[in-house]
Amino acid sequence: MPKGQPPVVPDDGLSTKQRRNAPLLAVHTGPGKGKSTAAFGMALRAWNAGLSVGVFQFVKSAKWRVGEESVFHRLGELHDEHGVGAPVQWHKMGSGWSWSRKPGSEDDHAASAAEGWAEVARRLAEQEHDFYVLDEFTYPLKWGWVDVDEVVSTLQARPGKQHVVITGRDAPEALMTAADLVTEMTKIKHPMDAGRKGQKGIEW
Amino acid sequence: MPKGQPPVVPDDGLSTKQRRNAPLLAVHTGPGKGKSTAAFGMALRAWNAGLSVGVFQFVKSAKWRVGEESVFHRLGELHDEHGVGAPVQWHKMGSGWSWSRKPGSEDDHAASAAEGWAEVARRLAEQEHDFYVLDEFTYPLKWGWVDVDEVVSTLQARPGKQHVVITGRDAPEALMTAADLVTEMTKIKHPMDAGRKGQKGIEW
Numbered sequence: 138m139p140k141g142q143p144p145v146v147p148d149d150g151l152s153t154k155q156r157r158n159a160p161l162l163a164v165h166t167g168p169g170k171g172k173s174t175a176a177f178g179m180a181l182r183a184w185n186a187g188l189s190v191g192v193f194q195f196v197k198s199a200k201w202r203v204g205e206e207s208v209f210h211r212l213g214e215l216h217d218e219h220g221v222g223a224p225v226q227w228h229k230m231g232s233g234w235s236w237s238r239k240p241g242s243e244d245d246h247a248a249s250a251a252e253g254w255a256e257v258a259r260r261l262a263e264q265e266h267d268f269y270v271l272d273e274f275t276y277p278l279k280w281g282w283v284d285v286d287e288v289v290s291t292l293q294a295r296p297g298k299q300h301v302v303i304t305g306r307d308a309p310e311a312l313m314t315a316a317d318l319v320t321e322m323t324k325i326k327h328p329m330d331a332g333r334k335g336q337k338g339i340e341w
Numbered sequence: 342m343p344k345g346q347p348p349v350v351p352d353d354g355l356s357t358k359q360r361r362n363a364p365l366l367a368v369h370t371g372p373g374k375g376k377s378t379a380a381f382g383m384a385l386r387a388w389n390a391g392l393s394v395g396v397f398q399f400v401k402s403a404k405w406r407v408g409e410e411s412v413f414h415r416l417g418e419l420h421d422e423h424g425v426g427a428p429v430q431w432h433k434m435g436s437g438w439s440w441s442r443k444p445g446s447e448d449d450h451a452a453s454a455a456e457g458w459a460e461v462a463r464r465l466a467e468q469e470h471d472f473y474v475l476d477e478f479t480y481p482l483k484w485g486w487v488d489v490d491e492v493v494s495t496l497q498a499r500p501g502k503q504h505v506v507i508t509g510r511d512a513p514e515a516l517m518t519a520a521d522l523v524t525e526m527t528k529i530k531h532p533m534d535a536g537r538k539g540q541k542g543i544e545w
Binding site for chain 1: 365369371373374375376377378379380381382383385386387388389390391392408409411412415416419425426472504517520521522523524525526527528529530540541542543
């Protein structure tokens with residue numbers, strides 16, 4: 138995509154530089170593939186630019202995204218050992234969040250999701266990361282496990298320069314309205330339609 | 342996305358495993374963001390699974406994707422020095438392709454694109470990489486610089502188990518028909534609409 142001039146220059150009292158560097162809230166939604174993959178691709182770029190990355194996976198299954206998790210752990214090590222890039226943290230709901238000492242209740246997904254969001258909100262307030270991926274976070278919103286209005290107001294009030302990317306199908310309208318960038322991934326054709334299952338290195 | 346059973350089991354004489362491990366041809370198209378980013382995210386996963394990665398950027402501007410290029414170079418070094426992941430090669434059209442000794446003609450983009458495709462076709466025949474990203478490759482196809490039918494037949498006849506992901510707007514119909522996976526990225530909302538320019542770590 139060419140850099141170029143934006144089509145509109147808003148009358149918001151900000152300089153081009155201030156506007157350019159405004160923290161981004163992005164949503165990747167829709168039924169197609171690439172929502173999370175594109176979010177992790179953005180995180181990669183952020184890491185390379187020296188932005189610390191925090192990933193929060195709001196899904197139960199630890200089987201998925203193991204490829205990305207492994208690479209991001211390695212990138213975090215590269216930072217810690219050689220000072221390149223930026224720190225990386227990767228937290229997943231699984232059976233209790235990775236920061237939590239107490240074992241999570243396997244059964245109470247709603248409570249786990251709420252706990253995850255409370256921690257993200259705390260970190261946003263403390264500006265703990267520069268770039269957040271809230272992976273599959275639309276589902277707890279959709280299911281009412283986490284309050285959409287509270288999420289939107291917390292995101293809008295977040296201090297400093299923290300970028301947030303939220304992925305998942307059926308993003309709530311209020312979240313899309315609050316976002317700076319919304320991309321919908323649409324499935325035109327998928328190998329599962331032709332009876333193919335996922336494969337290592339491609340699907341996970 | 343759950344792994345689960347595919348909706349159809351085709352009568353193609355293949356075992357589930359053979360079908361699962363069929364090489365993938367994916368196309369990321371549409372006017373929205375995330376087409377290339379998701380392709381590089383897939384490449385990341387492939388690298389982690391030990392698949393060698395070859396990236397071919399069919400765009401003139403060397404300014405873009407510098408973040409990804411830098412990270413993938415580092416991943417390639419991780420492989421070469423520590424044996425983790427897989428080899429990585431990153432080639433861009435710029436002023437002549439990176440494998441080419443002779444300086445490219447700055448002016449003849451059509452010839453450069455054709456040269457790039459000829460090299461990719463040669464590599465596919467020799468099974469040089471496991472995972473190819475042909476970034477922004479739809480444009481030379483659209484502009485008639487590279488023949489769509491030849492591309493499709495070369496891709497369909499590619500030997501072994503080589504995955505190919507092609508990105509760019511306006512993917513030709515014949516390419517989408519040949520592809521196993523087509524995802525369209527649709528722009529719902531973009532910060533440039535609100536007069537914001539791209540920023541380091543986010544856009545490049």
